[in-house]
Amino acid sequence: LMKQSGMTLPEILQSSTINGAKALGKENLFGSIDKGKLANMVLLDANPLESLDNWRQINLVINKGNAMKPSDILRQ
Numbered sequence: 001l002m003k004q005s006g007m008t009l010p011e012i013l014q015s016s017t018i019n020g021a022k023a024l025g026k027e028n029l030f031g032s033i034d035k036g037k038l039a040n041m042v043l044l045d046a047n048p049l050e051s052l053d054n055w056r057q058i059n060l061v062i063n064k065g066n067a068m069k070p071s072d073i074l075r076q
Contacts, residue, residue, distance in 0.1 A: 009049050039065055 021031025030038045041062050045055045046054035058070045 003052060009052065012052075013048055 003009075008013070018031035021027040029038070029039060030040060033041065039062055040064060042058050043060040043062070044054060045057040045059045048055050061068045061070060061073060071072070
C-alpha cells in the first residue's frame with residue numbers, strides 16, 4: 001500500500017524501521033543499526049532497495065541475540 005501511494009523503496013524502508021521506532025518513542029532502542037541498540041533484525045539475500053519482492057528473501061532472523069533460519073522458526 002505504501003508503494004501504491006507513491007512512496008519510493010527507500011521511503012518505505014525508512015517508514016518500516018526508524019520511523020516506526022520514532023512513532024513509538026523507541027528510536028534509541030531500535031529502528032536502526034547502532035552500538036547499544038537491540039540487535040533484532042532480519043538479514044536478506046537480496047537488496048531491499050531494488051524490489052519489494054526482495055524483502056521476502058530472508059536468510060536469517062536475529063532476535064534477542066539468537067540467530068535463526070526462517071525454516072526453523074516456521075517449524076516451531
